[in-house]
Amino acid sequence: MPEDKLLRIENLLLHFRTTKGAVQAVDGVDLELDYTEAIVILGESGCGKTSLAKAVLRLLPRNVSAYSGQVYLEGSDVMGLDDEEFRRNVRWVQMSLVPQAAMNALNPVLKVGDQVAEPMLVHAGVKKEEALAQAREMFRRVGVPVDFLNRYAFELSGGMRQRVAIAMSLVTAPSLVVLDEPTSALDVLTQANIFNVLKRIKQSLEVSFILITHDIATSSELADRVAVMYAGQIVEVNDARQFFTEPMHPYSRMLMASVPRLRGDQEPEFITGQPPSLLAPPTGCRFADRCPSRFDQCVEDPPVTGQNRRRVKCWLYT
Amino acid sequence: MSVNAKESVPEEAVATVGESRAQGDGVLLSIKDLRIWFELRRWGFGHAGYVRAVDGVSFDLDHGEAIGVVGESGCGKTTLMKTILGLYQPTQGDVIFDGENLSELGSRQMRSYRSHVGYVQQDPYGALPPFMSVQRILEEPMVVNGVRSKAEREQRLRSVMEEVKMTPIEDFVTKFPHMLSGGQQQRVVIARSMIMGPKLIVADEPVSMLDASVRVEILRLLRGLQESHNLAVIYITHDLSTVRYFSERIFVMYAARLVEKAQVQELLRNPLHPYTHALLAATSDPDYRNALAFKEVPPGEPPSLIAPPPGCRFHPRCPRVIEGLCDVQEPPEFEPEPRHFTACWLYQ
Numbered sequence: 043m044p045e046d047k048l049l050r051i052e053n054l055l056l057h058f059r060t061t062k063g064a065v066q067a068v069d070g071v072d073l074e075l076d077y078t079e080a081i082v083i084l085g086e087s088g089c090g091k092t093s094l095a096k097a098v099l100r101l102l103p104r105n106v107s108a109y110s111g112q113v114y115l116e117g118s119d120v121m122g123l124d125d126e127e128f129r130r131n132v133r134w135v136q137m138s139l140v141p142q143a144a145m146n147a148l149n150p151v152l153k154v155g156d157q158v159a160e161p162m163l164v165h166a167g168v169k170k171e172e173a174l175a176q177a178r179e180m181f182r183r184v185g186v187p188v189d190f191l192n193r194y195a196f197e198l199s200g201g202m203r204q205r206v207a208i209a210m211s212l213v214t215a216p217s218l219v220v221l222d223e224p225t226s227a228l229d230v231l232t233q234a235n236i237f238n239v240l241k242r243i244k245q246s247l248e249v250s251f252i253l254i255t256h257d258i259a260t261s262s263e264l265a266d267r268v269a270v271m272y273a274g275q276i277v278e279v280n281d282a283r284q285f286f287t288e289p290m291h292p293y294s295r296m297l298m299a300s301v302p303r304l305r306g307d308q309e310p311e312f313i314t315g316q317p318p319s320l321l322a323p324p325t326g327c328r329f330a331d332r333c334p335s336r337f338d339q340c341v342e343d344p345p346v347t348g349q350n351r352r353r354v355k356c357w358l359y360t
Numbered sequence: 361m362s363v364n365a366k367e368s369v370p371e372e373a374v375a376t377v378g379e380s381r382a383q384g385d386g387v388l389l390s391i392k393d394l395r396i397w398f399e400l401r402r403w404g405f406g407h408a409g410y411v412r413a414v415d416g417v418s419f420d421l422d423h424g425e426a427i428g429v430v431g432e433s434g435c436g437k438t439t440l441m442k443t444i445l446g447l448y449q450p451t452q453g454d455v456i457f458d459g460e461n462l463s464e465l466g467s468r469q470m471r472s473y474r475s476h477v478g479y480v481q482q483d484p485y486g487a488l489p490p491f492m493s494v495q496r497i498l499e500e501p502m503v504v505n506g507v508r509s510k511a512e513r514e515q516r517l518r519s520v521m522e523e524v525k526m527t528p529i530e531d532f533v534t535k536f537p538h539m540l541s542g543g544q545q546q547r548v549v550i551a552r553s554m555i556m557g558p559k560l561i562v563a564d565e566p567v568s569m570l571d572a573s574v575r576v577e578i579l580r581l582l583r584g585l586q587e588s589h590n591l592a593v594i595y596i597t598h599d600l601s602t603v604r605y606f607s608e609r610i611f612v613m614y615a616a617r618l619v620e621k622a623q624v625q626e627l628l629r630n631p632l633h634p635y636t637h638a639l640l641a642a643t644s645d646p647d648y649r650n651a652l653a654f655k656e657v658p659p660g661e662p663p664s665l666i667a668p669p670p671g672c673r674f675h676p677r678c679p680r681v682i683e684g685l686c687d688v689q690e691p692p693e694f695e696p697e698p699r700h701f702t703a704c705w706l707y708q
Contacts (some may be wrong), residue, residue: 062547086528199661229432232644234655262650282648300572302601303645313573
């Protein structure tokens with residue numbers, strides 16, 4: 043099989059066991075990612091986007107009831123690895139994570155420099171000085187003053203902590219970094235700063251990003267491609283250029299119309315109704331109840347149509 | 361009203377504090393050179409300076425007017441709001457609501473004042489007591505404020521639930537907060553803030569915890585209530601793009617001071633203060649071209665409020681700083697355009 047893709051996910055499934063039954067958080071997701079490409083996974087809270095990140099990185103909670111599908115990273119099937127092999131060879135070696143709240147991600151009793159160096163000690167088996175030198179290099183790249191190496195997390199501002207978390211994800215030179223809402227708790231200026239840092243890193247370090255967010259406006263800062271997730275499934279994958287000018291799926295269109303804009307005169311709209319429960323999602327199209335363009339066929343599950351880079355799961359496009 | 365006299369005032373009279381004033385377009389809330397400093401202590405008793413959370417803020421708010429206060433976290437916008445709600449005492453300066461100075465009100469009058477001011481919190485789930493049903497949540501302010509008649513409570517509850525569009529009412533009143541979606545929870549919070557028929561609503565980031573698809577719905581609901589009840593609203597946010605759909609005027613706050621005040625359209629079209637410029641430039645609209653260019657962001661971070669820089673507080677980050685002026689003397693408020701104020705030496 044020719045492998046020019048960095049990451050290929052096929053029919054990924056992640057269900058959680060609860061007292062009320064199985065929550066189908068990730069339900070049959072297909073996704074591909076090129077080298078040095080940034081894809082944004084957009085969705086509202088509870089659509090399963092963070093669970094998708096967890097499934098890719100295999101950071102699973104204890105109540106998993108089903109976890110299946112294929113994940114190929116640089117051509118090799120990582121779903122076949124056992125947990126120890128995965129930890130040793132994949133997580134933080136080939137792919138890493140920038141978690142949602144950087145404050146909680148950093149150990150309060152360790153100096154941030156030691157924390158950033160730690161993945162190097164564990165995975166590359168280098169000496170401490172070498173690891174610290176690498177950490178210093180990463181601090182320089184993300185724009186944290188190097189004398190911050192000896193500080194603790196509580197001595198840093200929110201923006202600096204987020205940069206440290208990004209440095210930690212990059213220190214082992216992975217080819218894929220998953221960013222889970224990296225700027226949702228930050229101010230506008232800090233947010234713009236972090237996205238400048240990410241853009242610079244993408245150009246200079248040849249790394250791919252999966253950016254998970256609900257913030258459509260800032261997601262356009264980094265996106266090469268956009269995937270929209272709704273009720274555990276991906277309903278549209280599109281090039282950023284096309285997506286931000288003319289999204290295809292009715293849900294994407296309504297989501298785009300709901301964004302308040304600073305420039306231009308469009309009045310934002312809202313989507314009535316609520317997403318379906320993931321305990322027992324409807325058998326047909328999951329968005330049908332809220333969809334303005336629904337018709338008879340929407341009671342059946344829509345197929346995915348389109349080419350690889352542009353795909354949509356909607357009966358309107360069959 | 362003297363301090364001694366207030367105990368003898370009958371309850372009915374207390375309940376109408378403020379209502380005797382003329383309704384209409386006059387000034388409802390007037391803030392005059394407000395300073396709120398928090399003392400820092402070393403080892404529990406030694407004085408170690410002040411955190412100057414609000415440092416010289418003045419503005420007037422008319423009856424029925426909506427304003428937006430925009431600023432980054434730590435700029436003092438929440439402290440300003442809590443002082444307006446009567447939760448903090450001003451260190452210096454006055455908060456005058458409908459002709460009454462807040463710092464001169466006794467505790468009973470303060471209670472009556474609070475029934476004129478509604479508060480919409482940022483996190484609806486955190487703001488609603490988890491063990492109370494919607495009915496109890498909405499009845500509590502009425503019980504506290506002495507609405508004794510059960511029929512009247514029921515009638516007010518119904519009308520406010522209809523106004524926040526939680527119908528059919530019977531479906532919701534028996535529910536507990538965790539049974540509601542985020543948008544519905546925020547509606548309950550808004551209903552609770554409305555139930556005493558306030559004249560002013562303070563909304564602290566009311567939509568920042570909500571999903572994009574319900575955000576606009578909640579903003580529109582608040583706007584509708586504001587118009588139909590001639591409510592004054594203070595909308596506090598860090599997100600400039602939602603302010604324009606909501607308020608008539610915007611105040612931009614930086615490091616405990618208001619640096620620019622203007623009508624919304626005027627501020628967006630013609631921002632004056634360099635900080636406002638930076639905020640506008642950093643706010644993105646969904647556009648694929650964003651990914652192709654870097655954003656211009658002023659270097660550094662907002663200053664410490666314990667020891668703010670001398671002169672203009674933005675000068676260490678300002679691209680248009682005037683040496684020898686901005687770093688020495690604090691800029692007063694100028695009015696380079698009619699009704700457009702800014703505290704920046706560029707416009708002297």
